[in-house]
Amino acid sequence: MKISNPVLRGFEADPSMIRVGDTYYIANSTFEWWPGVRLHESKDLVNWNLLPSPISRTSQLNMRGNPSSGGVWAPDLSYADGKFWLVYSDVKVVNGAFKDCTNYIITAEDIRGPWSDPIRINGVGFDPSLFHDQDGRKYLVQQTWDFREYRHPFNGITLTEFDVSTMRLKPETARTIWEGTDVKLVEGPHLYRINDFYYLFAAEGGTVYTHQEVVARSESLDPFSFKGMPGNPFLTNFDTPRNFLQKQGHGSLVDTPSGEWYYASLCARPWHAKNESVTDPRGWCTLGRETAIQKVEWDDRGWPYVVGGHGGQHYVEPPVDAIASMTSDQSEVIDDFNTAHLNPEWNTLRVPFDEEMGEIGNGCLNLRGQGSLSNLFDLSLVARRWKAFAFDAEVTVQFSPRNYQQMAGLTNYYNDLCWSWVFVTWDETKQCSVIEVAQNDFNSYTSFLKEKSVEIPEEVEAVRLRTKVRTQTYRYQYSFDNVHWHDLGVELDARKLSDDYVNQRYGGFFTGAFVGMAAVDLSGYDAQAQFRHFTYAEVD
Structure with a gap:
């Protein structure tokens, strides 16, 4: 030891x-x-x-x-x-x-x-x-x-x-x-x-x-x-x-x-x-x-x-008088949100999780859409630390947006300036819910799929979203049946979620990358998103 x-x-x-x-x-x-x-x-x-x-x-x-x-x-x-x-x-x-x-x-x-x-x-x-x-x-x-x-x-x-x-x-x-x-x-x-x-x-x-x-x-x-x-x-x-x-x-x-x-x-x-x-x-x-x-x-x-x-x-070398103890393994995590309180490894931004953000229990984390992921005041985001350079994280989201200002999904997040996510939203041209991938890079916002956003069939009640982080890059995927997975074709640069990248243009570069769930409703109608069965698994 x-x-x-x-x-x-x-x-x-x-x-x-x-x-x-x-x-x-x-x-x-x-x-x-x-x-x-x-x-x-x-x-x-x-x-x-x-x-x-x-x-x-x-x-x-x-x-x-x-x-x-x-x-x-x-x-x-x-x-x-x-x-x-x-x-x-x-x-x-x-x-x-x-x-x-x-x-x-x-x-x-x-x-x-x-x-x-x-x-x-x-x-x-x-x-x-x-x-x-x-x-x-x-x-x-x-x-x-x-x-x-x-x-x-x-x-x-x-x-x-x-x-x-x-x-x-x-x-x-x-x-x-x-x-x-x-x-x-x-x-x-x-x-x-x-x-x-x-x-x-x-x-x-x-x-x-x-x-x-x-x-x-x-x-x-x-x-x-x-x-x-x-x-x-x-x-x-x-x-x-x-x-x-x-x-x-x-x-x-x-x-x-x-x-x-x-x-x-x-x-x-x-x-x-x-x-x-x-x-x-x-x-x-x-x-x-x-x-x-x-x-x-x-x-x-x-x-x-x-x-x-x-x-x-x-x-x-450990102390000669050390008392051997065990630690909980965080390399594989499953959270079914069955308790009335967030697991201690989950974090929110600036204020505690409360009824303004949503509620938890009975197998569901319900998030009420608030501000964007760049908001410093009202934000419904629940996230946990990246603890390895390579991991997979996934979650099921059930969400029925009514306009493009309503979004809910899985995010990789450093701070209000640097983040990305895969999310469910509404496409007014296609007149249906879709899956989109977007990145905020020092407030330069990019939607990657646009007209190629993935249409969600009407009979699909929930979407499984996944991120695959592999040290230098990471990707997003989706599944409609939790069996067949589809890559969204966007490879993102992981360094943009690092202290060193943020330090190039901002004086506060003291945290680290997080992965988690977020719900946004910029229209102010409190759209609700339900998240179930979150998993995190580190990859050798």
């Missing part, structure tokens, strides 16, 4: 890992996807199981209208005083000079909840974490955003004392403790007290192929008292372009009961077209930023290093 990286596959970025007793927990960013913050637990660092989200109601987070890749950035999970603490940001501006955000704290005695309503703590900057010092004092550690055009926007790491009696920060105590290295873009700070030093772990270089994690330390928490580790970076793939893992950096440190050390970081696995260099472009990460775990040891000067080198390893 070894740790096989990534341990969390498919859009599981910015891991905050802790240990409580013999159990490890990881919290991950979710950005504009609901529910906010993903939680996993493990007893061996090898097998991880999804827990209920700590952010499950709009009183804790309301992202309606948030831009894509806004919302929840880099949550920080900690445990002290007999309870769990979670700090998270809600970012409202992504592009441009400003990164308007509000930082919140919620708590719970049990990791599974209930979690408290949030306490607003500040803005200042994103990526806040809560440090519990040995003397009982607490501090918020955070990236600091500078919007002034004549200054670098990543303005160091700010430390502010947190008063537990009032559950408020003490702004008068705020000070910059470290400005980072000359690589710049210092963010994602986590502070630890180990022996005689305070150790600061922070990310730099931006969350792209130049990403890295660096370490600094100090004997105090005085302003500008931290000094960088000789030999930084601690972790990076900037100079290891052929490594299986890329973009490693932002993350957190944890010790085991027997005194071993591990570091959880974001990572990515790019693929390359045959005619592309492996160094420029470095590749296309359709699965987004995932989570990897590396083993850490300490040198005789008290500095940490990654076992195997700062490029990290694919396979890592």
Whole structure:
């Protein structure tokens, strides 16, 4: 049994890992996807199981209208005083000079909840974490955003004392403790007290192929008292372009009961077209930023290093005291929608699934048509992460559109700018329901079939739709009898659903590709679509 990286596959970025007793927990960013913050637990660092989200109601987070890749950035999970603490940001501006955000704290005695309503703590900057010092004092550690055009926007790491009696920060105590290295873009700070030093772990270089994690330390928490580790970076793939893992950096440190050390970081696995260099472009990460775990040891000067080198390893030795556990297999999924609630692997955008979107149960997911897949406010879309480069996903849809503004089908989706789908709609020329394939590429919308759209016979009550994703490309198919399948003749470029493609023209490129179901009714007549028997199967 070894740790096989990534341990969390498919859009599981910015891991905050802790240990409580013999159990490890990881919290991950979710950005504009609901529910906010993903939680996993493990007893061996090898097998991880999804827990209920700590952010499950709009009183804790309301992202309606948030831009894509806004919302929840880099949550920080900690445990002290007999309870769990979670700090998270809600970012409202992504592009441009400003990164308007509000930082919140919620708590719970049990990791599974209930979690408290949030306490607003500040803005200042994103990526806040809560440090519990040995003397009982607490501090918020955070990236600091500078919007002034004549200054670098990543303005160091700010430390502010947190008063537990009032559950408020003490702004008068705020000070910059470290400005980072000359690589710049210092963010994602986590502070630890180990022996005689305070150790600061922070990310730099931006969350792209130049990403890295660096370490600094100090004997105090005085302003500008931290000094960088000789030999930084601690972790990076900037100079290891052929490594299986890329973009490693932002993350957190944890010790085991027997005194071993591990570091959880974001990572990515790019693929390359045959005619592309492996160094420029470095590749296309359709699965987004995932989570990897590396083993850490300490040198005789008290500095940490990654076992195997700062490029990290694919396979890592687990803790000697690991308690073997099992994880649920997500390589094949069947959902017949028989429960009254969505399976935890399903996600919606910005707000929770409710009666405005539809209802679930008795073998059916019923979606009420709302806005287009580019809508930031009212959208009926239920989707799950791509967790493999190659898979098939299919679903049965029953839908009776009355006009071309009513659509329902199966989508592969990155954000409001970049998505595609196969869907049932109405053709006023043919005077019948048809199947069409369309793509939105940075708001350049293309209908591929047009007059060749597939007519749905009157006697056909439901259509089976399928997508076949094969790393670099993907296709859509349909069946009227769930036996005979027909390819729609459209091959789409999967890189258009990658962080790296979106980053070329948009500042928010932090999520990953999803597959799911959507219903649209731009005419405003609430057309209903029924979805049944969703399947997802990874392909070797």
